[in-house]
Amino acid sequence: MLGFDFEEERILHEITKLCAKRVLLQMPEGLKPQAPKLAKIIEKSGAIAIISADPCYGGCDIAYSEAEGLGVDLIVHFGHSKMLKDAAVPSIYVEARATVSIDEAVEKALTLLKNYTSVGLVTSVQHLQTLDQAREILTRAGKTVVIGDTGQMAYPGQVTGCNYSNAKSIEHKVEAYLFVGGGMFHALGIALSTSKPTIIADPYDNRAYQINFEARKIFNQRFACIQEAKNAKKFGVFVGLKPGQKHLDNALQIKALAEKTGKTAFLLTVREITPETLLEFPSIDAYINTACPRVSLEASGKFQKPVLTVNEFKVVCGESSWENILKKGLFEN
C-alpha cells in the first residue's frame, strides 16, 4: 500500500502461526482509511477481520477490552511501537514505517539550523529508518548530531505524543532539535519539553519550519489555566480507561492531595476527555487529568474549564512551581 509499510506478509504469517480466527485491526485516525483494504487482505487467511473504529491515539490505547469482549485471538495494532509490557490478548505492532524520502526536507532544514552546531535528532516511529540518512546530511553540513536513548522508548531517537525523554536527556548537549516527520504534534511536544529551538523537517510537504512560537502560546495558556484553577474549589480527577492511561492509584493520591489543601475532589472515569464531558458536571470548577497529559495541553482552548496535568495541579497546591515545570518540561515528573 502506498506511503507506508503495512507488513501484510508478517501479519498473515502471525495469523497462521497463532491459528487466529478473529483478528482485530486497530490504528490511529490517519491510517483508518486504509483499514478496509487491510481487512480484505486478512480475510484471505480465512480469519474474520474486525476493524476498531473508535479513536486511537497511541500504543497506550491498545484495544484489549474490545478484543476480550469479542473473542478476538489476535490484535494487529498499526502505527505505534509497543508500549505496554504485558499483553492481555496476543498482539502484534505494525509500526507503519513511511516510505517517503526525507532528504529534501532535511536539506531545507539546514538553513534554519545555520546558527547551531550541535543538533539533537528526533523522530516518530514512522521515520526511524531514516535517522542514519538524516544524521549523514547534518554531519556533512558540519553539525554535531546527538541522538538520545534513555531506554524508555522502543528505539533511540524516538518520541511519542507523551514521552520526550530521548529529547530531554540530551538537552544539555544540543543547541537545537531537528524533528523528522509530518505535522506539528510531536515537534510541539519536544518544544514543550525542552524549550530549545525545535525545527521540523516535514517529508510529506517537503518543507522545514520552526515550532517555538506555537509552544510559547501553549505555555501561556497552561500558565493561565493554572492561575484559574487556583480559585477552583471542586476538582474532577480524570481516571483513564485505556490500558496505558489507567492510573487509579495516582488519581487517589491526587484526590487526597486536593483534600489536604482544603479542596473537594471527585474521581471521574473516562475513555475520551471531550468538551462535552465537562459540560455534564456544571458544579465542578476544574479538572486534573491522570489519563493522557497531551489532551490537556492540546485542547486548552476547547475546554470551558481548566484541565490540568498532574504536574500542573501540584503547582496549584504549592507542591511544585511554574519555574519547575518550565525547567522539567510539561511531560516529566
Place this chain on the structure above:
Amino acid sequence: MLGFDFEEERILHEITKLCAKRVLLQMPEGLKPQAPKLAKIIEKSGAIAIISADPCYGGCDIAYSEAEGLGVDLIVHFGHSKMLKDAAVPSIYVEARATVSIDEAVEKALTLLKNYTSVGLVTSVQHLQTLDQAREILTRAGKTVVIGDTGQMAYPGQVTGCNYSNAKSIEHKVEAYLFVGGGMFHALGIALSTSKPTIIADPYDNRAYQINFEARKIFNQRFACIQEAKNAKKFGVFVGLKPGQKHLDNALQIKALAEKTGKTAFLLTVREITPETLLEFPSIDAYINTACPRVSLEASGKFQKPVLTVNEFKVVCGESSWENILKKGLFEN
C-alpha cells in the same frame, strides 16, 4: 435530591451488605450533574466513589468493562431499569423515579385526545408510578385505557429508547397513545413503531402536544437513506461494544447477506457511532448498525452517509420491503 428519587439509603445499605470498597456510579447525561453529590453520599460509607463520565444511553450500556478494569465491587446504575440478565459485576439499578406531578399535563392532553375513545397509556421508567393516576384521569374523562405488557420490559406500560413492544402489542386495541414523560425521545419511538396518533403529556413543562409530524419527517429520511444505500457497493457493519449492543453473530450474518447480494462488507467495532467515525472511512458508501438502532434513526441529518438499521438493510437487499417496515415499525424484527 430535588426532582428524582435517588434512593440514597438503599444504595448505602447495598454497599454495607456487599462490603463494597469501590463503587462505580453510572447515569445518563440528564442525571450526571447530580453525580458529585451522590459520590459524596457514597463516600460517607467509607467506599471509594468513581463516577463514569462517558456517555450512557440505556440499561444496555452498563459499565461492566470499566468496573472490571478498575476493580470495582458494585455498579450503581441510575435512570434505567435492569435490562441484561447476567451481571458481570454486582450491580443495582436506581430507576430515579420523578417526583413531579403529572396531573396538569395529562388533563391538558384530554383536549388532544377528544376524538379518540380507546387510548394506549405508555411511559418511561421515571414515571411508572404515575400510571394509575394517569389512567384514572383518562377513565374519568370517558376513555378506555389500555396498558401493554409483553413481558419484555421490566414493567407493564414501560418503553425504552429501543423497545416499544408494550405499545406495539396493543396497537389493534387503541386509536391513539398517550405518553407520560418529558421530551420527544420516547414518544417519537412510539410513533415510529405504531403509526398511530401519539400525544405527549410532559409533566416538566406542564403541556401536551402531538408528535406525529416529527415521526413522518423521520420516516421520510429513513426512506431516502434506504434509497441512497441501494447504490452503495461497500458497507460498514457496526458491531457495538456496550454489553447490550454487542451482536457479533448478527453482524456476521448481515455481512454474509451483503456479500450474497454482490456487495462488499467490513466489520467495524465501535463504542459510539458519531459523524466523525464515518469520516475515517471515505471508501465506505453506507453503514449497517447492529448496535443501537436509535442512533440510526435520530441522527440521519448528522451523518454524511446512510447508517441503516438491520431491518432497513434487509429492504436494500430485497429480503424485506418498506411497506413491511411501516407495518412492523422501525424497531421490530
